[in-house]
Amino acid sequence: MSESEHGARPAEAEQTEQADLKALIAQLEARVSELEDQRLRALAELDNVRKRATKEAEQERARVAKEWLPVLDNLDLALQHADADPSAVVEGVKVVREQALALLERLGFPRRDDTGAAFDPLRHEAVGAVARPDLPQGTVLQVVRPRYGEAERQLRPATVIVSKVD
Numbered sequence: 001m002s003e004s005e006h007g008a009r010p011a012e013a014e015q016t017e018q019a020d021l022k023a024l025i026a027q028l029e030a031r032v033s034e035l036e037d038q039r040l041r042a043l044a045e046l047d048n049v050r051k052r053a054t055k056e057a058e059q060e061r062a063r064v065a066k067e068w069l070p071v072l073d074n075l076d077l078a079l080q081h082a083d084a085d086p087s088a089v090v091e092g093v094k095v096v097r098e099q100a101l102a103l104l105e106r107l108g109f110p111r112r113d114d115t116g117a118a119f120d121p122l123r124h125e126a127v128g129a130v131a132r133p134d135l136p137q138g139t140v141l142q143v144v145r146p147r148y149g150e151a152e153r154q155l156r157p158a159t160v161i162v163s164k165v166d
Contacts, residue, residue, distance in 0.1 A: 064107065071100050109149040114140045114158050123147055124160045132163035139163040 078092040101111055112123075119126060119138035130141055140160045147158035 067103050067107070068100075071096060071103060074099060104148055104155075108153055109155050112147045112149075112158065113143060114147065114160065115143055116140060119160070119162045122151060123154070123157055124162075125157045126162050127159050128161040129164040130161060131166040133165055135163040137163060137165045 074092070074096045078089060078096060081089060081092065104111065114124065117140050118136070119140060124140065124147070127144060132139070132141065135141075139162060140158075141163050142161040143158050144161060145156075145159035148155040
């Protein structure tokens with residue numbers, strides 16, 4: 001092998017290697033560009049989801065508020081007749097109360113009367129205890145403030161007085 005042949009091969013190999021590296025760089029740059037495009041699209045989609053969720057939440061708040069308007073209208077009517085027969089006013093307030101309870105139930109938060117139930121710290125908040133040896137300890141004797149909703153969809157726990165064994 002002559003020296004010129006020997007010298008040509010490394011130069012050829014170097015050119016091939018450089019061409020391979022340039023091709024690899026071009027592939028990597030294309031991939032980076034593709035990933036950057038995907039990132040920007042994902043950010044735009046996230047922004048759209050956030051805006052859509054905000055709009056839906058606002059619409060839901062407005063829907064719920066609108067459901068309460070008849071209750072407020074009836075309270076206004078009751079106040080206009082405050083000078084009337086007290087029993088009529090009381091009856092009107094009872095009707096408005098039932099209307100409000102029905103609305104909460106429609107919204108998925110029915111009122112629960114837990115009198116007689118076993119105390120459950122997930123559903124009850126004890127504010128007092130009364131000695132009752134005839135009942136198991138922790139029986140709900142009185143509901144001071146009722147709970148609304150179910151276990152995983154609860155507006156608030158019931159405030160209760162429970163039995164204790166002395």
